[in-house]
Every structure is written in structure tokens, then in C-alpha cells.
Amino acid sequence: MTTAAMLDPDTLHTRVQRFYAAQMQRLDERDIEGYAETFTDAAEFSHTPGRPPSRTRAGIIEDLRDFHHRFTDDPMQRRHWVNMIDVALAEDGSIVSTAYCLVVKVRPKQEPVFVSTVIHDVLVEIAGKLFTRSRHVSYD
Amino acid sequence: MTTAAMLDPDTLHTRVQRFYAAQMQRLDERDIEGYAETFTDAAEFSHTPGRPPSRTRAGIIEDLRDFHHRFTDDPMQRRHWVNMIDVALAEDGSIVSTAYCLVVKVRPKQEPVFVSTVIHDVLVEIAGKLFTRSRHVSYD
Amino acid sequence: MTTAAMLDPDTLHTRVQRFYAAQMQRLDERDIEGYAETFTDAAEFSHTPGRPPSRTRAGIIEDLRDFHHRFTDDPMQRRHWVNMIDVALAEDGSIVSTAYCLVVKVRPKQEPVFVSTVIHDVLVEIAGKLFTRSRHVSYD
Numbered sequence: 001m002t003t004a005a006m007l008d009p010d011t012l013h014t015r016v017q018r019f020y021a022a023q024m025q026r027l028d029e030r031d032i033e034g035y036a037e038t039f040t041d042a043a044e045f046s047h048t049p050g051r052p053p054s055r056t057r058a059g060i061i062e063d064l065r066d067f068h069h070r071f072t073d074d075p076m077q078r079r080h081w082v083n084m085i086d087v088a089l090a091e092d093g094s095i096v097s098t099a100y101c102l103v104v105k106v107r108p109k110q111e112p113v114f115v116s117t118v119i120h121d122v123l124v125e126i127a128g129k130l131f132t133r134s135r136h137v138s139y140d
Numbered sequence: 141m142t143t144a145a146m147l148d149p150d151t152l153h154t155r156v157q158r159f160y161a162a163q164m165q166r167l168d169e170r171d172i173e174g175y176a177e178t179f180t181d182a183a184e185f186s187h188t189p190g191r192p193p194s195r196t197r198a199g200i201i202e203d204l205r206d207f208h209h210r211f212t213d214d215p216m217q218r219r220h221w222v223n224m225i226d227v228a229l230a231e232d233g234s235i236v237s238t239a240y241c242l243v244v245k246v247r248p249k250q251e252p253v254f255v256s257t258v259i260h261d262v263l264v265e266i267a268g269k270l271f272t273r274s275r276h277v278s279y280d
Numbered sequence: 281m282t283t284a285a286m287l288d289p290d291t292l293h294t295r296v297q298r299f300y301a302a303q304m305q306r307l308d309e310r311d312i313e314g315y316a317e318t319f320t321d322a323a324e325f326s327h328t329p330g331r332p333p334s335r336t337r338a339g340i341i342e343d344l345r346d347f348h349h350r351f352t353d354d355p356m357q358r359r360h361w362v363n364m365i366d367v368a369l370a371e372d373g374s375i376v377s378t379a380y381c382l383v384v385k386v387r388p389k390q391e392p393v394f395v396s397t398v399i400h401d402v403l404v405e406i407a408g409k410l411f412t413r414s415r416h417v418s419y420d
Contacts (some may be wrong), residue, residue, distance in 0.1 A: 009298070083361055084305060084362065086302050102359075102361070102384065115392075116384050140359065
């Protein structure tokens with residue numbers, strides 16, 4: 001099996017891009033379970049200042065269901081744009097990824113609203129697939 | 141010859157990125173003929189709600205000339221940003237690509253205006269080059 | 281040693297993406313020296329209309345220190361988003377890269393401000409690393 005540590009840096013970079021595209025498309029479709037599946041079982045996810053991080057897949061699902069609750073009656077489409085991805089391999093074979101994430105919020109007949117963030121991720125490869133082990137989002 | 145079906149998913153992803161970069165730079169330079177050449181001869185292109193899709197390269201050229209006619213006296217520069225590309229191979233060897241496309245419209249001395257869309261493409265490889273066989277654009 | 285001219289176009293494209301991500305993250309952290317190190321020693325950098333291009337790494341550092349001086353008391357975070365990268369190899373082995381660059385400027389409690397530009401780069405590979413030999417930025 002090819003592990004992340006064996007991949008050349010160019011292939012690894014592309015694989016991380018593919019991972020973010022699939023992961024964020026799930027989030028933006030409000031497929032919370034599908035999004036949580038892209039995290040490891042013991043993952044930590046800190047996405048909003050002042051809100052404690054959620055832990056484990058079940059915890060992430062609960063956290064996001066609660067977080068998205070406020071949008072229930074809000075016809076808002078979010079789009080998470082991730083780019084400018086800087087990837088490095090850590091000693092333990094995990095992947096440290098620092099990337100810009102621009103959140104685009106669109107409501108009918110309104111101009112899009114933007115939130116500029118940076119995501120600080122540790123990704124790991126398990127059985128050939130990438131997962132987020134930890135994510136901390138900082139806000140500009 | 142290497143066909144899309146033979147490419148590993150990472151290389152295919154990068155090739156689709158390169159394709160969109162070159163294709164959209166042509167469109168944004170209002171090189172309508174050059175843009176149409178990136179579609180197959182029998183392509184279908186549906187880009188605006190309420191407007192019927194255009195078909196064949198000649199049809200796409202005619203459609204876009206008509207569509208751009210409204211911009212003749214408008215000093216607007218458009219930039220099509222495509223990212224978060226999710227690519228899958230279909231049974232018939234074609235490439236199903238779902239990607240975010242943010243259209244940036246810039247007019248002199250004005251703030252940019254943004255339109256958030258998703259492009260739903262089927263791409264095919266012919267003689268080693270990618271072409272759009274169908275494109276449907278949905279608007280957030 | 282693998283040189284840019286030996287790389288297949290897909291790998292070269294990814295390498296240029298990685299280069300921009302690392303380069304622009306330095307600039308946005310106001311690591312001016314680190315940013316200047318991504319240019320060749322004799323590089324030319326033209327970034328603002330009406331302002332003469334800076335030359336050599338030392339000249340780029342001096343230019344950017346002067347340019348950033350105006351931001352000293354401005355709590356602005358800039359983010360340079362580079363995408364839609366179109367890359368071609370020149371006869372001399374250098375890499376001609378034309379890419380969209382959207383500059384996002386964020387100030388506390390204000391909506392982000394956007395500047396839409398295109399960067400026209402010549403990159404070269406020296407001892408396996410990419411460097412910018414010349415950069416000219418055009419504004420939409």
C-alpha cells in the first residue's frame with residue numbers, strides 16, 4: 001500500500017486538494033454525516049471562536065447539527081473555497097496542511113457575503129484514504 | 141496513447157484543473173471561438189436560467205456572441221474562478237466534474253460583483269486532449 | 281536532477297501551485313524577506329501601476345518595506361488568492377505562468393474588500409526549486 005509518506009510532494013498536494021473538494025462539497029450540501037466521515041474517529045474540530053472544539057465523529061455530528069440549527073429557516077447556500085494549500089509531512093507521517101478558506105454565503109437576491117479564514121489541519125492517511133485528524137479555523 | 145481512463149486520479153484531477161484554467165482564460169478574454177473549441181463538436185452548454193442550452197460549437201459561438209452583445213458598451217472584465225473540483229470517471233470513460241465557479245465582474249472604479257455558481261460538466265478526452273461534452277451551470 | 285523542462289505538464293502545474301501557496305502565505309504574513317527569497321537574485325517585480333518595478337532581492341525588500349509602511353497602523357490582513365494558473369514552458373526552459381490573483385483585504389468588523397488582478401510571471405528552476413524571475417501584475 002502507498003502511504004502519504006511515500007508519495008512525492010506533488011502527488012500529495014493534489015491528493016489534499018481532491019480531499020478538500022470532496023469534503024467541503026459535502027459540508028455545503030449540509031450532508032453533516034458525510035462530512036463527519038471525512039474526520040478520523042477521534043478527531044478534534046474547532047471551527048468558531050468562543051465555541052469549544054467538538055471531538056469524535058459523533059461529537060462533530062452533534063456539534064454541526066446544533067450549529068446548523070440556526071440556519072433552518074435561512075435560505076442560505078454556503079460555499080467553502082479552499083486554496084493556497086501549503087502541505088508538509090510531519091515526523092509521525094501525518095500531513096500538516098495550512099490553507100486559506102473563503103466562505104461564501106449566498107442568499108436569494110442578495111450580494112454574496114464573504115468570511116476569510118485559515119484552516120490549520122492535521123490529516124492522516126488510513127488504508128489509502130485521507131482523513132482530518134484535527135482542524136482549527138482562524139478568522140481574519 | 142494514454143486515455144483519461146488510464147490516468148491515476150491525481151493526474152486526472154490536475155489535468156482537469158489545467159483544462160479549466162486555459163478554457164476560462166479564453167472566455168474571460170472574450171475569445172469566443174477559442175472557448176468554443178474547448179467543447180466537443182456536439183456539445184451541449186446551458187449557462188443561464190431561462191435560456192435554452194446551445195448545441196454544437198457553431199451554436200455555442202452564436203449563443204455567446206448574442207449573450208456578450210449586451211456587454212458591448214459595458215467596460216466589464218469577467219473572471220471565472222473554478223475550484224473545489226470533484227472528478228469521477230463514468231462507465232463510458234467520460235469524466236464527470238462538479239466544481240464551484242465564482243464569477244467576478246469588475247468595472248472601473250467599482251467594487252467587484254460576485255456570482256456564485258456550480259458547474260456540472262461531462263468532459264471527454266479525444267486524442268489526448270480534454271473537451272467539454274456537456275456543461276450545466278446552476279446558480280446559488 | 282529533474283529540471284522543469286523534464287517534468288510532465290501535470291506535475292509542473294502542481295509544482296507551480298505549491299510554489300504560489302508557499303510564496304503568498306509568506307507575503308500575507310508580512311514576511312518580506314521570506315517573500316523576496318522566492319525571487320531570483322536578479323528578479324524584476326512590478327506590482328502597482330505608476331510605481332517603477334523593483335529589481336534584485338534587496339530592491340524587492342526595500343520596495344515592499346516602503347510599500348507596507350503605509351499599512352503600519354492599519355489592522356488589515358491581506359490574502360493573495362492565486363488560481364486559474366496557465367503554465368507553458370519557454371524555449372530557454374523558463375516557465376511562463378499567467379494566473380488570476382484575487383487580493384482579499386480584511387479589516388476587523390468590516391466586509392472584505394477585493395482587488396482582481398492577473399499575474400504574469402516567468403519562473404525558473406534552480407537546483408530543484410522554483411523562483412520568480414519576473415512578475416508583472418495587471419489590474420482589472
